Amino acid sequence: MIAWILFHLFVFPGMLFTGVLGLLVGWLDRKVSAWFQFRVGPPILQNFNDFFKLLGKETIIVKNAVKPVFIVAPLAGFAVLTLIATIIGLALFYNEGFAGDMFVVMYLTMTFSVMVILGGSSTGNVYSSIGAGREMKLLLADELAFILVFLVPIVKSGYHIQFDQILQYQQLNGAVIGSPSGIIAFIVGILCIQAKMTLPPFHIPEAETEIVEGPFMEYSGPLLAFWKLDHYMMYVIFPFLLVILFMGGFNLTGIGILWAVLKYLAIVVVMIIIKNTNPRIRIDTALNFFWKYASPLAFIGVILAVLGV
C-alpha cells in the first residue's frame, strides 16, 4: 500500500511523469513559438539540456537574502506541484478521488503562487520585490474567476465536489463543454490558466525586458533549475485539470488514446497561440480585465448552470 502510494507520488502520475512530459511539452511550446517567428526552433531535448546544465552550475546565495526562505521556496513549489499532479493524475488515469479534492487543488495552486511571492521577496533585490508584488496582484485578479470556473462543473454534476464523480457524470450525460455554460466557463478557464502560469499576455510578474525575470532574477544553478521545472510542470497540470472539468477525462482504450492526446494537445496549442499573438498588458489592465469582464462572465456561466442550460 505504502509502496503503491510512493509509486503514484514519485513515478507515474506524479513527479517523474509530469516532469518529463512537462519538459517535452515545453519544447513543443518553444518550437511552435519559433514557427510563429519564422525561426527553426530548438532541438527536442533542449529543455532537458537546460535543466541538467543548471543542476551543475554554482548556486549563489545572495548576501542580503533571507537564506532559509530563499532556498526552500523553489523546492516547496516543486513539492506542491508534484502533489497537484498526483491528485489530478489519480483522478484522470485511475478514476480515484477523495471528498473535497477539488478544494485541495484550488488551495495548492494558490500555494504555488505564494511560494513565488516568498521566493521573490526573500532575495532583497528591488526587481525581485517588484515582481513578487505583481505576482500578488495577479493572484488577487485571477483567483475569483478561477474558483467560479470550478463551480460550473460542480453545479452541472449535481453539486459533487469530487473529480471522479464529475468524470462519472460526464460519462453518463456528455461533456460539460457541450453546454452554453460549459463553453463560457472553459473560455474563462483558459484565460485564468494563462494568468496562473504567467504566460503572455499575463507575464507581468516576470517581464524579461522590464524587470528581468522578476522573482527569479537572483536565482542561479539548481534552484533556478527547479523554478524552470515548476514552470514546465504547469504545462501538464492545468490542461489535465481542464480536461477533467470540461472534457470528460481520458478513455485509454483503443481509439480513445488518440482522442486523449488530441484533447490535451488542443488545449496546449490554444494556450501557445494566445501566448504568441498578444503583447504584455499592464498590471492595472489585468486587474480590470479579470474583475470587470472575466469574473462576471464566469458568474453568468454559473447562473446558467444553476438554471440548467
Added chain:
Amino acid sequence: MGWYNKRLSKSLWVFHASGSPCNNCDIEILDLLTPRYDVKRLGIKLVGSVRHADVLLVTGIFNQKIAPRIKRIYEQAPKPIFVVAVGTCVSSGCCFKDSYNITEKREEVIPIDMYIPGCPPKPESMIEAVAKLIGVLNG
C-alpha cells in the same frame, strides 16, 4: 565531466554586458537572434540577469569608470562562466588605445577566454566563435 560539458555546450545562455561601446557591436549581437541567423536553434538564449548566464559577452573599451563595474558583473555570475570579447575595441583598444582614461590591461580586469575582432564583427564570425567554444567544450 564529458557528459556535463556536452549538456553545457548545448545550452549556452548569454548575458550581454556593455562596457562603454558605440552600440554597433550590440546591434550585431542582437542580429544573431533574428530569424536569418537564429542561434536559438543551437540552444543559445539571451538572458536578462547575469545569475542565469553561462557566457558573458563584453563590448567596448574598458575605461577607468567601467572597469570596476565589469569586474563586479563577472564576480556576480555563477561559475563556470566563459567571457567572450566582441569587437576590436575590447581586443586591441581600437582608436581609443592612447586615451588617457583607458585601463592598461583588460586581462587584469577579468579573464577573457575568446576574442572576436571586427568593427563591428559580422554575425557569421560570431557564430564561428560560438561553434569554436562548443568544439572546445566537446573536447
